[in-house]
Amino acid sequence: MSEAPILSNVADKDWWRGAVIYQIYPRSYQDSNGDGVGDLCGIVERLPHIASMGVDAIWISPFFTSPMRDFGYDVSDYCDVDPMFGSLADFDAVVETAHSHGIRVMIDLVLSHTSDQHPWFKESRSSRDNDKSDWYVWSEPAPDGTPPNNWLSIFGGSGWQWDARREQYYMHNFLVSQPDLNFHNPDVQNALLDVAKFWLNRGVDGFRLDTINFYMHDEQLRDNPPLPKEERNADTAPAVNPYNHQRHLYDKNHPDNVKFLERLRAVMEPFGAAAVGEVGDSQRGLEILGEYTSGDNRMQMCYAFEFLAPERPSATRIVEVLNNLDAAAPEGWACWAFSNHDVVRHITRWDLSPSGIRAYTTLLATLRGSICIYQGEELGLPEAEIAFEDLQDPYGIEFWPEFKGRDGCRTPMVWDSTHQNGAFSDAKPWLPVPSEHYHLAVEAEETDPAALLHHYRRALRFRQDHPMLKRGTHSSLGTAGDVIHFMRSLDGEHMFVAINLSDTPSDLDLPAGDWELIGQELGGAHASADGKLHLGPWQPYFAIKRD
Incomplete structure (x- = not known):
């Protein structure tokens, strides 16, 4: 039996440069205990499949304690595992098993906001003078009782919610149940840095940082200016969302955000850990990417939304994006993805034929930067059509039917077409397994030399075999x-x-x-x-x- 690979982040602090990162949406990867929801032990069970892909790291979407209003992106305890997904011991098993396969582990840290069930928020909203009264973004109403400014939520409506306990508004960039933390308070920053230390000490190799440019707001609470219609696009929010009608100068992208990122990098540095930040901005995405990744004291890499856009990128568009990145971020490092848990799967989004899928996969494997593969794209899974009565995503429920939400890209992985629910679970899954996915199950593709899975393996092996594709x-x-x-x-x-x-x-x-x-x-x-x-x-x- 071969010896386990030795992973030393400290010895190779550039391990992330050009890395192939496989994203796992844990609710939908593998259910190990028969409750219809994927879990950490399920990830352990399926790590050999991931290892067979030739990836460098996995990114696990949130598994922390949460009321699950936004499926884990509303955290109520940063330092524990939600029982739905298992336990801290199960997480330790994920890290140990992944490392034994030569795979590093990155986890999804949601730092810009918490759940309204987090003890921090419960204390903060209890009065105006408690120890955590300034841990969230609170404001007096306008003289007429309306919200203090025109900021909007990505999930629809005002970005402010009235709280009767304090008789003030609190800010929420996302759901009403996801209040925004106040990063201008150093105690908040220190508490979040302690969260990062907790997981680093537990063996994680890095972080995916959710909504990295949303951390800080304008303390003067100035109104965002309108965005001319000809400049609007649907990269960050769906076209039907009025969020696209503003130029988001003041509710995010604060210039002092980089100071917190530098503090976070200092915490990560002794561990040789790396981070990839999600930059959600339709106007300044590449510019912010460059700002956040330049030098050696901020984040190692970020991804913007250029290749997560609805339109299939032409050769001309791809060259335009890469040239724009070189101009905006000459010292920066991008992490490219075509699909993730928030957008329509790119095979459907771009209406790709089997040959087209292979061509774009080959392109992704040869781009300068690091790359992310979203679970199931290696099988060629199309976007699932989910009936309204089966919807789970509050985003889709809000904007149905013009925007159907994110459930269509979050359906369970299919492992074996001969088993119930594609061998994802023996119970009814939290989202239905689409019938059109069964013939694309891992078991079926393993035995078909022409299947897309083998092309992904070859493309990623090609990337690994030629260092100039990873770091050149x-x-x-x-x-x-x-x-x-x-x-x-x-x-x-x-x-x-x-x-x-x-x-x-x-x-x-x-x-x-x-x-x-x-x-x-x-x-x-x-x-x-x-x-x-x-x-x-x-x-x-x-x-x-x-x-």
Whole structure:
């Protein structure tokens, strides 16, 4: 039996650079105790599948104690596991098992807000003069009794809720039951840094930081200005949400937020831990990404919403995003994702054919930055259609039917098509397993050499085998019609990448030089004798040379 890998974050503090991170939504991964909800022991059971993908780390969405109004993103105890998911001992087993497979563990820290059931908030709302009275964002009403300003909630309506106990409003960027913490209070910052230390001491290797740019608000509570209609988009919130009608200058993106991030980085540094921040901003996402990841004393990486957008990114759009990132964040580091637990799965969102799915997977594996894979995308799971009576997501219930919420991307993983509920659970799952997912179960794809699962493995292995794809620079970004092409370089080694992102054949001039053809396992094209590259629909090309 081979020895377990040795993972030393302190010895390799750059382990995160170019890493492949597999996101687990624990409610929907594997139920181990027959209650219809996934749990931590279920993750332990399925870690061999994740290891077979060749990923570097897992990111586990929240499993903390919570009333589950927003399915764990409303925390009532940061330092314990909700009984629904198991126990702290079960979490320790996840860390130990993952590490034995050479996989690091990142957990989802929700620091911008808590549940209204958190003891901190219960004390804060009890009076205006208790020890935690200033731990949340409270305000007097306007003279006419209305909220103090025009800030809106992402989940709809005002971003303020009246509290009869204090006769004041409290701020909530999300659900009414998710009051925002006051990061201008140093005691709040210290308490949250203690939370990070608790999990670092428990063996986690890093954090995914939910809504990282929402931590701080404008203390003067100034109104947000309106956003012209032509500048609105639906990257951060669905088009039907009035949240898109404002330029969010004052309810988030506070310049002092970086000071807290620097404090958090100082806590993480002795452990060699890394963080990836979620930047939710439709206007300044890449700029904020650069601000939060520049230098070596802030966050290691962030992701914005450019490739989580509704429209399929064309070759031209991808080059535009990458060039904009280079301009806005020359020292920054992105973490790219096409799908996650908050958006329609990209296979459905972009209406991709099987060949198109493979092409975009190959592209993701060759981009500069780190990358996230969302559970089930390796199987090609489409977005599920959930009947209104089966909806769980309060976001979807609020905006139905124009926006159907996030349940469609959160349905249970399918492991075996011959078992009830795809072998996710012996009980009725918390969300139904779509019938169209059964034939895409892991067991079925394992035995089909042409299945998408094997392409994901090959693409990720290709990335792991070529260090310039993980940690190298990129240059010569360009397009030729629907073909994107660029160079990746590291330590005198260069890779030329070209990928046809359409179902139409295309020709491309090859760069000069003595290039060695690689990547045939990914369906790569051969160069022709005329010095032209003839790419079939959705076909890639890879070649490598050394100085």
